[in-house]
Amino acid sequence: SQQGEEDPQALSIQEGENATMNCSYKTSINNLQWYRQNSGRGLVHLILIRSNEREKHSGRLRVTLDTSKKSSSLLITASRAADTASYFCATDSPNSNSGYALNFGKGTSLLVTP
Amino acid sequence: ETGVTQTPRHLVMGMTNKKSLKCEQHLGHNAMYWYKQSAKKPLELMFVYSLEERVENNSVPSRFSPECPNSSHLFLHLHTLQPEDSALYLCASSQDPSGALNTGELFFGEGSRLTVL
Numbered sequence: 001s002q003q004g005e006e007d008p009q010a011l012s013i014q015e016g017e018n019a020t021m022n023c024s025y026k027t028s029i030n031n032l033q034w035y036r037q038n039s040g041r042g043l044v045h046l047i048l049i050r051s052n053e054r055e056k057h058s059g060r061l062r063v064t065l066d067t068s069k070k071s072s073s074l075l076i077t078a079s080r081a082a083d084t085a086s087y088f089c090a091t092d093s094p095n096s097n098s099g100y101a102l103n104f105g106k107g108t109s110l111l112v113t114p
Numbered sequence: 115e116t117g118v119t120q121t122p123r124h125l126v127m128g129m130t131n132k133k134s135l136k137c138e139q140h141l142g143h144n145a146m147y148w149y150k151q152s153a154k155k156p157l158e159l160m161f162v163y164s165l166e167e168r169v170e171n172n173s174v175p176s177r178f179s180p181e182c183p184n185s186s187h188l189f190l191h192l193h194t195l196q197p198e199d200s201a202l203y204l205c206a207s208s209q210d211p212s213g214a215l216n217t218g219e220l221f222f223g224e225g226s227r228l229t230v231l
Contacts, residue, residue, distance in 0.1 A: 004156075031218050042118070042204055042222035043157075088157070092218070101170055102220065104149075104157040 004032070004089040004105035012111040019076040021108040023089030024069075032065060033090045034074050037107070043088065046074075079112045086110070117141045120205050120223035128231050129195060135226045137188040137205030146188040147206040147220065148180060157204070163188060164210060195230045202227050 007022045023032070031050045035043040049056045049065045049072065056063045062075040076083055086107040118139045127133050139146065148160040162170035163182040177199075179191040188205055206220040 033218060033220075035220075035222075040202070040225070040227070042120075042224045043206075043220070044222070045219045048218050090220075101159050101162065101172075103159075106154065106156050 004091050004103055006087065006089055006105040006108040008108060009106070010109045010111070012113065013079055015080055015112055015114050017079055017112075019079050019083070019110055019112070021074045021087050021110070023072045023074070023105060025072075025089075025091050025103075026070065028067075029091045031092060032072050033102070034061075034063060034072075035088045035090060035104075037086045037088065039085075046087075076110075079110075081112050081114050084110060084112045117221050118205060118207055118223035120203075120226050122226060123224065124227045124229075126229045126231065127192070127195065129197070131195075132191070132193040134192065135190040135203055135205075135228075137190075137223055139186055139188075139205075139207040139221070141207055141221060143207040143221070144185050144210050145208045146182060146185070147208070148188065148190050149204040149206065149222075151202040151204055151225070152200075160190075192228070195228075197230050200228055200230045 004023050004025045013019050029051055031048055033048045034046040036046050037043045047058050047061055047063050049063050051067055060077045065072045086109050088104050088107045090102040090104045121136045145164045147162050150158045150160055159172050160174045161180040166182045177194050181189040202225045204225045205223045208220050
């Protein structure tokens with residue numbers, strides 16, 4: 001079953017503005033990851049945050065995690081046209097016997113216009 | 115060489131054809147994955163191999179048959195597919211999630227876009 005769910009489904013902003021995407025999940029997790037996907041291409045890992053962490057930064061990316069609300073947010077500051085892509089959150093699966101499965105949401109489609 | 119390479123990038127096949135998708139990773143990882151990405155649906159995990167042993171099989175129809183001959187190569191053999199199987203098939207690799215070296219990160223290939231007529 002789907003674990004992570006991103007919100008909004010689509011987001012359109014202008015260059016220089018900040019973009020915030022949210023992810024909600026249903027059951028306990030060990031970690032949560034964010035990935036980016038350019039149209040028709042593979043996914044690229046952006047950042048991982050563990051369940052005992054509340055905030056993490058990587059360049060223009062800031063990720064927060066609230067395990068009490070079972071939610072995470074991804075903030076992209078000072079956005080650029082090159083940030084246009086789909087963004088996915090992924091959580092490790094409590095249903096996985098092997099511990100290998102990651103559950104992905106449907107993604108947020110971000111459009112940054114010049 | 116890029117980290118994870120998938121071939122072919124595009125494939126069109128009829129429902130009676132037999133074809134294969136290939137994935138190769140040059141990262142020294144020991145786990146490899148097949149995901150299916152359909153329009154407007156979340157990524158679906160299909161199969162996971164760790165040290166050439168299948169460790170996850172998420173109720174995938176038997177018309178999809180994976181093969182992992184070694185830790186660097188992964189195949190997805192396709193036969194008698196249906197039009198609804200048209201999708202982007204993504205291969206990924208990682209370190210063993212239970213290992214000390216694991217960062218939890220998946221490394222994806224560029225995908226194979228499959229169209230079934």
